[in-house]
Structure formats: structure tokens, C-alpha cells
Amino acid sequence: MSPENAPDPAPARRPQRPRWAVLGERAIEALIRLSGVSAILFVAAIFFFVLKEAAPVLVREDFSLGQFLFSTEWYPTSANNVRYGTLALTVGTLSVTALAMALAVPFGLGAAIYLSEFCAPRVRETLKVVIELLSAIPSVVWGFVGLTVMSKLIVTLTGAPVGVNVLNGGIILALMSVPVIVSIGEDALKAVPDSYREAGLALGATRWQLVYRVLLPAARNGLLAAVLLGVGRAVGETMAVLMATGHAVHIPQGILDSVRTLTANIAAELGEAPAGSDHYRVLFLTGTLLFLITFAVNLTADFVVRGIRRK
Amino acid sequence: MRFARTPYIARKERTEAVARVVFALMAAAMVVPLVLIVGHLVYLAWPSLGWEFLVDVPRRGMTDGGIWPAFVGTLYLVGISLVVSAPIGVLAAVYLNEYAKDNWFNRVVHLAVINLAGVPSIVHALFGLGAFVYAARFGYSILSAALTLAIMTLPVIIASTREALASVPMAFREACWNVGATRWQTIRAVVLPNSISGILTGVILQVSRAAGETAPVMFTGAVFFKSVERGDLFPYGLRDQCMALSMHLYTLATQVPNVKESLPYATAVVLLASVLLVNAAAIALRVWLRGRKKW
Amino acid sequence: MTAFVKEIEVQGLRLAYDSKEVLHGITFDVYRNEVLAVIGPAQSGKTSMLRCLNRTIDFTASATVSGTIRVGGEDVRRTKDIFALRRKIGMVAPLPTGLPLTIYENVAFAPRCSGLNRRADLDPIVERCLRQAALWDEVKDRLGNLGTALSGGQQQRLTIARALSHQPEILCLDEFSIAIDPVTTMRIEDVLKELRREITIVLVTNLTQQARRLADRTMFLWDGEIVEIDRTNVIFSGSPKSERTRDYVSGVFG
Numbered sequence: 001m002s003p004e005n006a007p008d009p010a011p012a013r014r015p016q017r018p019r020w021a022v023l024g025e026r027a028i029e030a031l032i033r034l035s036g037v038s039a040i041l042f043v044a045a046i047f048f049f050v051l052k053e054a055a056p057v058l059v060r061e062d063f064s065l066g067q068f069l070f071s072t073e074w075y076p077t078s079a080n081n082v083r084y085g086t087l088a089l090t091v092g093t094l095s096v097t098a099l100a101m102a103l104a105v106p107f108g109l110g111a112a113i114y115l116s117e118f119c120a121p122r123v124r125e126t127l128k129v130v131i132e133l134l135s136a137i138p139s140v141v142w143g144f145v146g147l148t149v150m151s152k153l154i155v156t157l158t159g160a161p162v163g164v165n166v167l168n169g170g171i172i173l174a175l176m177s178v179p180v181i182v183s184i185g186e187d188a189l190k191a192v193p194d195s196y197r198e199a200g201l202a203l204g205a206t207r208w209q210l211v212y213r214v215l216l217p218a219a220r221n222g223l224l225a226a227v228l229l230g231v232g233r234a235v236g237e238t239m240a241v242l243m244a245t246g247h248a249v250h251i252p253q254g255i256l257d258s259v260r261t262l263t264a265n266i267a268a269e270l271g272e273a274p275a276g277s278d279h280y281r282v283l284f285l286t287g288t289l290l291f292l293i294t295f296a297v298n299l300t301a302d303f304v305v306r307g308i309r310r311k
Numbered sequence: 312m313r314f315a316r317t318p319y320i321a322r323k324e325r326t327e328a329v330a331r332v333v334f335a336l337m338a339a340a341m342v343v344p345l346v347l348i349v350g351h352l353v354y355l356a357w358p359s360l361g362w363e364f365l366v367d368v369p370r371r372g373m374t375d376g377g378i379w380p381a382f383v384g385t386l387y388l389v390g391i392s393l394v395v396s397a398p399i400g401v402l403a404a405v406y407l408n409e410y411a412k413d414n415w416f417n418r419v420v421h422l423a424v425i426n427l428a429g430v431p432s433i434v435h436a437l438f439g440l441g442a443f444v445y446a447a448r449f450g451y452s453i454l455s456a457a458l459t460l461a462i463m464t465l466p467v468i469i470a471s472t473r474e475a476l477a478s479v480p481m482a483f484r485e486a487c488w489n490v491g492a493t494r495w496q497t498i499r500a501v502v503l504p505n506s507i508s509g510i511l512t513g514v515i516l517q518v519s520r521a522a523g524e525t526a527p528v529m530f531t532g533a534v535f536f537k538s539v540e541r542g543d544l545f546p547y548g549l550r551d552q553c554m555a556l557s558m559h560l561y562t563l564a565t566q567v568p569n570v571k572e573s574l575p576y577a578t579a580v581v582l583l584a585s586v587l588l589v590n591a592a593a594i595a596l597r598v599w600l601r602g603r604k605k606w
Numbered sequence: 607m608t609a610f611v612k613e614i615e616v617q618g619l620r621l622a623y624d625s626k627e628v629l630h631g632i633t634f635d636v637y638r639n640e641v642l643a644v645i646g647p648a649q650s651g652k653t654s655m656l657r658c659l660n661r662t663i664d665f666t667a668s669a670t671v672s673g674t675i676r677v678g679g680e681d682v683r684r685t686k687d688i689f690a691l692r693r694k695i696g697m698v699a700p701l702p703t704g705l706p707l708t709i710y711e712n713v714a715f716a717p718r719c720s721g722l723n724r725r726a727d728l729d730p731i732v733e734r735c736l737r738q739a740a741l742w743d744e745v746k747d748r749l750g751n752l753g754t755a756l757s758g759g760q761q762q763r764l765t766i767a768r769a770l771s772h773q774p775e776i777l778c779l780d781e782f783s784i785a786i787d788p789v790t791t792m793r794i795e796d797v798l799k800e801l802r803r804e805i806t807i808v809l810v811t812n813l814t815q816q817a818r819r820l821a822d823r824t825m826f827l828w829d830g831e832i833v834e835i836d837r838t839n840v841i842f843s844g845s846p847k848s849e850r851t852r853d854y855v856s857g858v859f860g
Contacts, residue, residue, distance in 0.1 A: 014693065014773070017721040025495045029410075035399050036406025039423040039469070042462050046430060049441035110337030118331050119338075129594055130342050136516075136590040137583065138523025139432070140557045144564050144579050145348055178341055206323045208330035229429075236431030238526045243565065263433045267526055270436075275445075287437040291430060298429040302422060412667055486703045486765070488662050490716040490772055491692035500715060505706055605706040606754040 047291060054284035068285065074249045076269065076279040084282045086289070091251045092166075092259035096241060097234040099170030099255060100177055104234075105227055107174075108181030112226075113211055115182065116189035128183075135179035139239040146172040146244025160256040162246060167255040169245035173237060177230040184229060188222020189215055221304050228301035236294050238263040262290055352583070356576035364577055366542040373536065373563065374570045378578055380539035383546060384453075384553035388528060389521045391457035391549075392464060397514055399461075400468030407469070408476040409498055428466035432526040435463045439531040452550045456532030460521045467520055468513040475509020476502060480606070508600035515593035519586045525557040533558045535566070556582050612676075613638040613776060613806045614659065619673035621654050621663070621830075628654055630830045631673065636776075641798070641807040643817035643838065646827040647854070652810045653700075655827070656778050659808075660695040661688055678775065693720065696769030696777040696805075700784045702761035704753030705768075709736075709745050712753040712764055716772040731771055739767035740797050759790030766797065777801065778808045783816065795820060814855055818842050826851050 057063055063084075071085025111131075115124055150171060151163025158167075192215050200210040216223070246258025249265070260268070266283050273280040353360075367377025407424070411417040439459030449455045479502050487497035533555040539546040547553045560582055563575040614636035621629040628651045636642050644652050657663040658671055661682055675682045677694060685691050693716065705712050713732045722728060732749070736742040741763040745751070753764055762782060769777060779798075783791040798807060798820060811817055817824050818838060825835040826848075834841065834851045846852050853859055 014690065015717070015720040015722050017719075021721065025493065029495055032402045032406045032410060035402035036411065037420060038399055038403060039427055039465070040420055042465070043423045043427050043430075045442065046427075046434065046438040046462075049446065050434060050437045053437070053441045053445075107337045107340050110334050111341060114331075114334035114338045118334055127338055127342070130345065132594060133587055133590055134341060134345055136519055136523075136586055138525070138557060138586055140523065140525040140560050141579050141583050144560055144575065145352070147564055148576075149348060149351055175341075175344060182341070206327045206330075208326050211330070232429045236429065236434075238431060238433040239561065243561070263431055266433045266437070267529070270440075270530055284437055284441070287434045291434050294429045294431055294434075295426055298426050299422065302425055482699070482701065482703045483705055485662065485665075485699065486705055486768070487715070488665065489660065489692065489697040489699070490719070490768055491689040492715070492719045493689060496719050500707070500718075501705055605752055 047288070050284055050287045050291060054281050054288050057278055057281035058285060068282070069289075072251060074265075076273070076282065082278070086262065086286060088249050088251050089260060089262045089265050089286070092245070092249075093235060093261040093263070095166050095252055095255075095259060096169040096173060096245060096261060097231060099166060100173035100234045101227070101231060103170065103174035104177045104181055104230055108178045108226070108230065109185055109223065111178070111182045112185030112189060112223075113215075115186050117207055117211055117215070131179045131182050134175075135183075137176075139176065139237060140243075142172050142176055143240040143243030146240060150244065154256075158256060162258060164244055164246040165256050165258045166245065166252050169241045169259070169261075170255065172240050172244045173234045176237065176240060177234050180233055181226045181230045184226035185219075185223050188219040188226060191222060192218045225301045225305045228297060228304065232294055232297040232301065235297065236263065236290070237261075238267050242267050262286055266290075349583070352576055352580055356573055356580040359571070359573040359577035360580065365581065368539055368541055369536065373567050375574065377541075378556065378559060378581060379541060379543075380537050380546065381554040381556045381559035381578075382581070383539070383544065384533065384537070385522050385556040387453055387547055387553060388457050388460060388533075388555060389518050391453065392460035392521050393514065393518060395458060395461035396465050396468055396517060400465050400513065400517075401472050401510055403465070404469045404472035404476060405498060405503075408473050409494060409502065424466055424469055427462075428470075430463075432463065432524055435459055436526045436528075436530045438462075439527055444531055450550065451534075451552050452532045453547055453553050454532070454549045456528040456553075456555075459527045459531050460524060463524065463527055464517040464520050467517045468510075471513025471516060472506065472510050475506035475512075478509070479505050505605060508597060512593045512597050515589055515596065519589040519593075522589070523557055523582065523586050525555075525561055528555050529558050529561070535562055556585075611638040612636070613678060614808070615674070615676040616655075617674040619655070619658060619675060620671070621651065621658060622670050623666070624668045628830050629658075632827070632830070632832050634825060634832060634835055636806060636808060638806050639802065639804070640822040641802050641809060641820050643821035643824040644808065644810045644827055645812065645814055645817050645824060645854070646833075647859070648812070649829075650827045651830045652827055653780050656697065656780055656808070656810060659776075659778065660692045660697055661685075662692070662697070664688075689719075693772040694775050696766075696772070696774035698762070698765050698769050698777070698779040698782050700781040702758045702765060702785055704756055704761040704764050706752065706754050708750050709753050709756070709764065710749040713767045713771050716768065720772065735767040735770045738770050738797065738801065739763045740793050741767055759786040759793075762786050762790065763794060763797075766794065770801075774805060776806045776808065778810070780810045781812060783811070783813065791816075814842075826854060828854070 058065070068084050068086055070087050071083065072088040073083040073085040074088060075081065075083045115127060119127070146168050147164065150168050154160060154168055155163040196214050196218055197210060200214045205213070241261045242264035245260060245264065247260060248258040249260050252259045266286055269279070270283050273283055364377045365382060366379050368379050370376030407420065411420065436459065439455055443449045443455035443458050444451055483501050484497050487501055532552050534552045537552060537554050556578070560575060560578045563570055563578055612635045616635070617633050618631045619629055620627065620631045632655070646652055654663065658675060659677065659682070663669050663671060671683070677691065682691055705715065707715065710732055713735050714728045717728055717731050733742065736745065741760060744760065753761065756764060782794065795816070801807065809817070809820060821838045823836060824838045824841040826833045826841065828850065834846055834848045836846065840846055841851060842855055844852065846855070
């Protein structure tokens, strides 16, 4: 055994890390932990600051929360009879979202099924890139499309007097939400183990039967989560609906009626409401309401997803 | 060996083929509108598109001219928000993936990240207004707007970084722990260097999101019009207000009467092109780096 | 072998993952400079036991440990510097794992973590460890290549070099030959025969013949309990104390 090969005897003193390195590491780890919990801080801060601006009007004697939530009369700038009822706006949000989901969910799930089960790998890669690009389009551009292209199209095809309405907003929102539904839906389908597919094929099922009878039920939770996240996106959308749904604050009678959503309303009126005024504070209150709605939707989606993970 | 083609099999093959076509059409239903819309926008924007359009300032009450102040304003907003959100986002992702144990507290953190991602953009705008413009007394400024954007786009960086960190196999970490390395030493030597691609992707995606947002900047620091020199690369200070490309599009489309027809279309095209180019760069980066994997 | 000093003392070690107990209170000693083989069928708790020794079991959230483990006289569960403990114990995992660093940096990693950063200090350590692991001649001209680009057998020797780079007093090998070819296995066994003069080796293996070749004593761990621990020639003699040992060793089960 030559000298270079002889293992060193256990040293009496092992090398030590310099003190500054140890302290530096502790500092970085503290920073990491702080950044980690910052998400909680930010969410709490958002809720706090929005509520803070709204709070003064909430505690006033003559302000009724019930009226705020359930009255359809929104007249914030009336000279002698100011009313803040958001129901029409809420219905506006719901109607546009519902229409958007009615369009986006079947197409989105269909595309997810196509990508996951039927499509060749090359085509899949291309389509996934397209979907990613689709989801990157800014909402103001979508709104612009709604205002110009879609509006003209609707007027030409349906003879409606005005092209910015529930239909317009619904289609635009559908196009915006589809990428979310497709990508999460595809993930959900991919998560179904191949053994299910193999078992089905061994029993002689066609791919369609496989999808319908085996995969959709198995991926149910993930697909539901995909839809919920799509809903969350649609409800929270601001600029696109601001430009595409029109200006009318009323409960729509049909899809060719103009409406206004909760989000768009804030954007439209915030600029004109003097800081600190009641109108301004009520708009912040609307913002708090929106925060709570999307919070609830996201929480539900997460619970649904957790349901799969526990299996 | 070929089985005889009974009517039963023929029917099965037919449903299979029909299903395939139906689903393919559904997928196409996303692609086709995109192509048509983009085509239509470019067609109507054509008369205005060009270098002049980019570097010139708006003229004649914004009914003509170019978009330079808005373009450079967006660069400022995006740059500053990036500087703020990237470090926080990366470190937060490191915490979530490398340090956080599976207890109730960290589940709350995880939920907070998800909810942060789902907050409507107008609520972010309200937050920015209440917190930065008023409470912190930054006033209507690039600073307020950029900070609002930073918080809004944080989840994007966190998600991308987490994915990158999670793709580093556990075996590497265990090998490091076995020789007595601390968590941070392991992260610094092995985990982070091999997650750079994901982090960069996240950063690029953050940039594209921040560039496209309107509501958060509209109420915290972006304005209708700001007088700026043609082609000036440093026209704004942190406390100044600025123009932004996204807001400019909204303004031209809804607030300026008698605007030259191709102007808003051209603005939309520039915004869209910038955002899509940045995203395409992220995708290309991801694909390229996947080929250079070290294991 | 020097006088019978206990390098590792394990008393009543109990380990449970959530509510499932995998080690039911085992007690054994490892003497300095011996080679102790730990044999037993899969899922007996052999790997878990090793992870308790260097406390990498801490990284498994669902694990609860009770009992005493003393390494070099020090209670590992109460140690102040857990990283120093891990450097005292070298660990070689079943699957060859080269870190995604250069070969040089793979071996220099542990010394760097301890504070050595100058090439002048690191070069001799890298060379020594690669020689000890019988890898030097194959890689000395390409130390800048990626560790993960080596073959399985080379990566396993690289792991051994890495384990030696922090001058451990104890080397634990967990079924090191499971993913490598027999020729490399024999080379590594030669390495172990060299190393045993200076350090203590705990060799978990499911190759009973490997235990026979290398070990002074052998411990038969089955289903979380020590069935028998004795000199290797007794275990393999055909008449060990326990019938189950004889059955396992002769291949009746396992």
C-alpha cells in the first residue's frame, strides 16, 4: 500500500466553517422564511387596505348592507337620492360568467381530451404552445377585440342595436378562460394512471368509450378544479368586460343586452369618485366583495384538488 | 392476423373516428379564432405600423403620432416590478419547496399563494391605491404602480420556480445531506443552479404579465398623457407618473374621439406582439434548456 | 483490529413511520475497525436503521424515533452539531448518485462545506479520495467532466470518494452493489478491504456471500428485530443459534 493510498487517520481537529459563513447562512435562511410567509402578508394586506378604505361607509347609520348587496338600484351620483345597490352588477357578472363557462367548458374539456388521448405528440406540442400564447394575451387586448371585431360581428350577425353586450363579453371571456381549463384539464387526465387505460383497452373499449366511461369519472376532481379556476378567472376579469359588455347597469333581459359587471363598474367609476367620498368608499366595498367571492372560489378549487391528492 | 370486420367492429371504428374529429374540432376552435383575430388586427393596423410609430410621441391630441412615451413607460414599470418581485418570488418558492414541512401553517401559506394569484386585477388596483398611493404616501407614481404590479405578478414567479425546484431529483439532496451539508449549502450548490431555467422562465412570464396589465397601473400611476421627448430613454423619475402601453390602448379605444383608425389597432398589435414575443422567448428557453439537462 | 472499543452503541432503537413500527427496539454494538454486515430480506428496516445513525431520518416527517444511539460515545439524538455527526459517518446509498457537478467538485463538495476553499487544500483531498475509491486512474484526466455522465459503477465509486472526503470514522454502505456490475462490485470490495484497517464499516447487504467475504461479524435483521448477531463464521457455519438464520442464509426464504 503506497503512501498516497493510505487513508488519513481520523483528524484530531476537523476543519470548521468560518463564523461569517455560518452567520451569513442564518441570515439567508431567515430571508427565505420571511419571503415564504410574505404571500400570507400580501393577501392579508390586500384585504386590509381595501377594507380600510371601505370601512367608514360600512359603519355609517344610514348605510344598509342588505341594500348594498340585494338592491338593483345603483345611483351613486344622484343629487338627492343616492342609492348603492349592486345586485344588477352581480347579475351582470354572473350572466357573463355563466355564458362564458357554457362556451368554454365543453370546448375546453373537448380540447383537453383531444390533447390527452387522441392527438399525436408533434401536434400536441404545437397546440400546447398555441394555448400558452393564447393565455398570455393581455385582457385589454381582448377587450379591444370585443369592442371592435366582435362588436361588429355581433351587430352584423344578429342585428342587435349595439354590439357590446352579454354575448360579446361571454365569448371574449370564454376565449380567455379556455386555456386555463385546457391546461389543468389535460393535467387531470394525464394524472389518471395508464393502467386504467390499458385495462379498458384490454376489455375491447374504443378510445371514446374509454374517455367517457373510465377517464372522465376518474379525472372528475381535477376537471372540476379546472372549471372552478376558469370561473375564478372569468369573475375577476376587469378590462375585457369593461370594454366588451357595455355601460348599462341593469339586469339583462337577454344575451343581446348590455350589462356591467362588478369589476368593470369599479374601473369605470373610480376615476370620477373623489377620494374619501361615499361613492369612493362604496367602490372599495365592492372590491372587498369581489375579493371574498374569488377567495371562496379559489378555496373551493383547492379543496377539490386536495381531494385527488389524498387518494 | 386480421380479424374479420364485423358490423360491430365497423361501428366501433366509426364512433372512434367521429370522436376523434369532434375533439380535434374543439381544439381547433381555439386556434382558429386566435389566428383570425390576430390577422384582422394586423390588417387594420398596417397603415400605422413601423419604426416611426414606435419612437414618435402622440400628436394632435393623441389622434395621431406614435406611442413612445407609453412604450418606455411600460419598460420602466415592468423593470422595476421585476426587480422587486423576482427575489421575493424565488426565495418564497425555495421556502415552499425546500423548507416548509407539511403542517397547517404551511398549508395556509400555500393557500395564500393560490389566492394571491386569483385576486381580480381591479382589486389589486384598489390595494395599490389604498396602500401605496395613500398610506405609504408614494402618491400617483411609477413607484406605486410598479409595486402594485410586483405583488400582482409574484405568484407567477413562485409557481415557475417551484416547478423548477421540484424537478431536481430528491436523490441529489439526500446525497448532499449524507456528507453533512446544510439545507442552504445543498440548495446553493445543487438545487438552485439546476433550477435556473425554470426561474428564468418565470421571470419572463412575469414580464409579459406585467406589461399587459391595465387596471393596476391605471389607478396608481399611469396617466392619459405625459409629455416626453421622442425616443428619450430616460424620461421618467420614480415619483413621476407615466404612460403605459396597456392603458394607452384603452385610452385610444375609448377616450379619444376622432382617432385615426389604424392607431388603436397598431397599439394593440405592438402590445400583443411584445407580449407574445416575450412568451415565445420563455418557451424557447425552456425547450433549449431541457436539452442541456445535466442528468 | 484494535482493542474492542465500541464505536457505535444502539440500545432499544424503535422507529415508526406514522403508526407503523418498523424497528421494534433493537440493541447492538459495532466495534471500532470491524466490518459488521447487516443481512436480511427486504423491508426489514436495514436502511431505516442506517438513516437513524446519521439522523437523515429527520428528513422523513412521518418518522418517530426512540431509544439511544451513541456514536463515538456521543448520543446522536442530543448532539449539538448534526452536520459534524454526518461528517463522521460516511453513507453510500444503493443507487449510484453522482451530483450534477464536475467530478472534482463532487469530491470537493464536503470539504467546501466544512470551510476549505482553496485549491491548494482541496487538490490533495480530491486525489486521495479518488485513489482510495479506485477511481483516480479512470478520471484523472477529466476531472472537469460532469459526475452524472459517468457509468453506474463509476458513479458508485464516486459516491464512495465523496463519502471519504470528509474523513469519516464510520462508513455505512447500503446495498451498494445492487445497481452495478459484478466486476465493479469486486473492485469496491477490494477498496473496502483496504479501508477497514482505519475505519469502521457497517455493510448492509442482501448478498449473503458478500457478508461472508468481507465481514468480521454479521447481524441478521428480520422484520425490525435482530434475530442473531455473531461472528460471521458462526452465522454461516451451518449451525447458527437460530433456525431462521440458517434458513435465510441457506436460501430457504428471503
